[in-house]
Amino acid sequence: MEGTRVSETGRQQLFVNGTVWLGSEHSDEASLLVVDGQIAAVGTEALELSEAAATAGSVEIVDLDGGFLMPSFGDGHAHPLLGGLEDCGPAVRACRSIDEIVAEVRRYAAAHPEAEWIVGASYDGSLAPNGLFDARWLDEAVPDRPVMLRAWDYHTVWVNSKALELAGIEAATPEPVLGEIPRRADGSPLGTLREWGAIDLVTAVCPAYSLDDRVDALGRATAHYARLGVTWVQDAWVEPADVDTYLEAAARGELSTRINLALLADPRHFPDSLPGMLEARRRVEELGHPLLTAHSVKFFADGVVENETGALLEPYCTGLHDHGMLVWTPEKLAEAVTAVDAAGFQAHIHAIGDAAVRCALDAIEHADRVNGPADRRAVIAHVQLATGDDLERFARLGVIATMQPLWAQLDDLMTKLTLPRLGQERSARQYAMRTLEGLGAPLAFGSDWPVSSAAPLEGIAVAVSRTTGEGEPAGGWIPSETLSIETALAAYSSGVATQAFAGRNDTAWGQIEVGASADLVWLENDPRTVAAASVPAIGIRATYLAGTPTYRAP
Missing domain, CATH: 2.30.40.10 (Urease, subunit C, domain 1)
Structure with missing residues (x-):
């Protein structure tokens, strides 16, 4: 298009x-x-x-x-390049059992004998107990070539034995920084890898998609968004090679929506990576394309509850990982957020657990104190769990809560993986959208596509009902947190426009006014x-x- x-x-x-x-x-x-x-x-x-x-x-x-x-509509937090690339591998997203996934991988591999690696996304992590998938299941489909599949959460991959071998992951491999290698009783790697420190071991030896494939993926992704009524998208995870892809896609006229890039800040490479971020922003501004900007920096404060890597103030009920994982120490996150804020970037922080949300708020408050008052519109994405005191801080600090309303339902992921890990009391405090809105906090919505559907109307339906597509439970899950339909429509339009600084450098959008x-x-x-x-x-x-x-x- x-x-x-x-x-x-x-x-x-x-x-x-x-x-x-x-x-x-x-x-x-x-x-x-x-x-x-x-x-x-x-x-x-x-x-x-x-x-x-x-x-x-x-x-x-x-x-x-x-x-x-x-x-x-706008999408305040998504990964359009990853969404578009899902079309380039085995179609595992619709599979509803492990056997279906294995069969689809076998079919795809047979149809693509030239493929050096079989790479696909994204499978349902709730299909195996505790989200743990065995390499030997994929070996049944493809024993002689490496296979790597990403889970719906994009914090987890499932690989076969050949991929483990090529990545050098074996029983003697130590646990990586910011990652986890689940193992069998004998110490051998199971085949599931969690978080970047572990996933990077495989992606380092997996061939990258070509530039043309990536540009084509962006074209499909933004056309998909246009069909859904979306005209602005926040790409919330942009690495250096992705910047080249976006610049090329813009130059070829492949973008059907406005896109803002959030450049990834990795604690393993920051602050050495900051000059590269400044250069990426300069290149985007030099191109001067009306649909492309790069004014944000993405931080991961923690992982996800389903992996027990979401950072919690109190231990997980299942106890596998105690309090979860903070990607940055609180002090380092505050220093990094302050540095990018001083450089004129908007901070965009992934925070799932209540400990991560607190660290993110602390970091933004530190930047405000050190750099002085500014129209920074800092973003904390997801906000799955937060204490009452911290919810109040969103309004006081003017921090935008960019939430995923589609997640606020009792689907399989919630019932099989999340609720058992959080327990009854914490589970009942998840996705406090109405509380935040009532406190006067800025509220925006995003899909996190391809983690979940990119369709705003699907998210809006859950925001106003807190039920599944089948209408369960009757009356809604945590009904006190349901939103009015007009509040939900605004969160997916004018709320995202506020996050996007609409009107700062271009004609205002996100509202109907002269x-x-x-x-x-x-x-x-x-x-x-x-x-x-x-x-x-x-x-x-x-x-x-x-x-x-x-x-x-x-």
Whole structure:
């Protein structure tokens, strides 16, 4: 799909015959006028201003056909390159058993005899007890070539024996820094690797995808987002080679959405990596592409609860890893966040457990104290678990909680892996979205795609119901944390725009008001008028980026 192009001078679009949502604090309107990609008027004024142009035939009339027009969605935390690359290997995401995964890997390997490695993503980590997968299961499908599969959480991989051999992972291999190698009773590696310190041992010997494959993946990924009504995405894990991919994709016109890059800060290489981050930002700014920015730095404060690497204030109930894993010491995280903040970057911190959330807040507060007041809009992503005192700090510090509403449900991952590890009391405090919103904390939504679905309407449905697609449990899981539909719509639109500094360096977007960029999504129905279970089925009729359609329904 070709990238979005600048509108022709004088182009006018009049949207009529539907509901134009201006946000929960305003009344709805019935019409909207866009001129040269910017919102020129709403309501009666839009009709009046467009009359002369309509008479001359120079205005495009967009009949909303009773539909719902709102600011387009943004995705405050995702991994579009990884999502696009999932198409390049065995299709294991839809598999619902270990046997299905093994069969799909066997099929793919037979169809690709030229492939040196079989690499795919992403399997359901709840299919094996405690998320532990055996290399010998994959050996049954492919014994003579290395296989590496990423789990849904992207913090875990499952490999066969050949991959372990090529990576030099054996019984005598010590536990790596910031990683774990689960083992059999005899000390031999099982075949599951957790977190980067262990995963890097395999990726270091696995051939990288070609530049063309990666650019094609980004093209598919951003086209996928356009179909879902999304016009801005935060890539929340960008390594040096990824910067080259984004620059090339932008130069080729392969981007269908705005993308901001969050450059990875790895404690094993920081602060030596900071000059490279500054250079990456300079290269992006030098290109000057209207859809590409690089103003954020990504930190991992911890891992994930399912691996018991999410950092907790109190021990895990299952006790395998005690309190979990802090990726940075609190002192080093504070120093690093302060350094990138001083360099003009926005901090974007992954924090799952309550200990990690506290360390992230402490680091941001330290940066504020050392560097002085600023419009920094620091982000803490996920916020799966936090204490009441720390939830209050989000509002006081102005820290944006970028949360994944789709995770706030009792699916298999939650019931089989998360709840047993956290126990009843902590489990009942997860994803406190309504509490944060009530405290006045800035709230934005993201999908973490491909960890979970990129569709905003699916996340919104869970945010307002806290139920699975089957409507379980009745009344919702932790119903006190459900959101109103308008709050959820705002978190996926204007909330993400706030995170993105919309309006700082470009025309404002994320709201429908005069002068803003016409970044819009046209929904088939008004999501405020249907049951939560029906929200994901609402059709996307069109997506507009600065007035230009990036997607139209067939």
